[in-house]
Amino acid sequence: MKMDIVVTVNGRKYQASIEPRLLLSDFLRDTIGLTGTHVGCEHGVCGACTILVNGDSVRSCLTLAVRADGMDIVTVEGLGTPDHLNALQTEFREKHGLQCGFCTPGMLMTAMDLLRKYPLASDEEIREGLSGNLCRCTGYQNIVAAIRSVVSLRNGSAS
């Protein structure tokens, strides 16, 4: 059983004929070759595969690719380019918010949604927001600092 889907990923339309059991994480990595989305635990615990679907952060390993038909997806490749990092990526670099880099795509995509939905007034709130993303280097301190920095810049420019 194969099904046809059309999905917009980082502004580009992709058409594919897929098995219904194909996970969205595998669709992104294997079917269309966007390997920026990392796959860790494959059962929704580690957060490495987090992407944005219609603006909301979701676990791509807990989503069937068939359900993404007609949807608008942003992966880490869609945030910025090496020459033009977005604000969050810039702060991750400035604050040394990544070590081995494996959890980074998931951290970035989660933080994009946290920044959109919550005031993130305290570091505690940022930490709670990141509690579903695991960093095995345990580099949380600088990840929190990077997000804190984006919040400060945002609040500064708003006033």
Add this chain to the structure above:
Amino acid sequence: MKPAAFDYIAPNSLEAAAEAIAAANGDGKILAGGQSLMPLLNFRMARPSVIVDLMHIPDMSFIERRGDTVAIGALTRHVDLEFSDLIAQKLPVMAAAMPHVAHLAIRNKGTIGGSLSHADPAAELPMLAVFYGATIKVQGISGRRDILAEDFFVSALTNCLDPDEIVFEIGFPVLTSHAGWAFEEVARRFGDFALASIAVSLEILDNRIVDARVAVMGVADTPRCLREAEKALTGAQGGSKTAARFAEVVRACVSPESDIHVSAEYRKNLIGALAERAFTTAWTRAVGAKP
């Protein structure tokens, strides 16, 4: 870890979905938000031959005031409940509990109908359904019926539904506007399943409790209303003595199990401590002060 092959059906009516799941003869699974089912599929702990996806059924996601009830569509996501003004105003205990439900990426997909149907004994929405005395509306091949939340949860991960039945709407009665309330939960990590949790609401007349509601989770194989604890509060006044006595009654009502996370004694002690805290907060709110 990849799901085993299955046939995928995404009907566009509730009736067709019930027909499809009935036709699977017990070998089908209903897919709502997928946040509990997908891990089971990935691990191949569940290997259904048919998946019936509800996502294309219209009008399954809404939060509406209907008289003294807030009606919620089964495909309403956790995040919709978390940010709803109507929920914040009319179901404040639910509003307080929603940030505790898993993590944002899970709340962005997970649904109330899915959470109730999954019936995890340490999940917030089943406990809230029991606490509020919610009515769960289900569709089967021979029609619809209403089920009271307390009758819905049979044991851990087991509900009372027939194989062809699908939850499509939940009605939550609104507490009286002047009732004080509290929600307390402890988990190992913010967003993880609760080790123990309690919801309390108190209605006060002339500085005495005239009506109380108490529900707990994480301390039995289903979420539970504690009628004895509710009775113990009726007629009582606020203060640390009542809070301590309430904690005693709550502890006596439950006999939790030990598991990989904590011992039974720890859980029992914890639910008492949370009960004491919840009572004090609920009383403070009931007398019109800020907790």
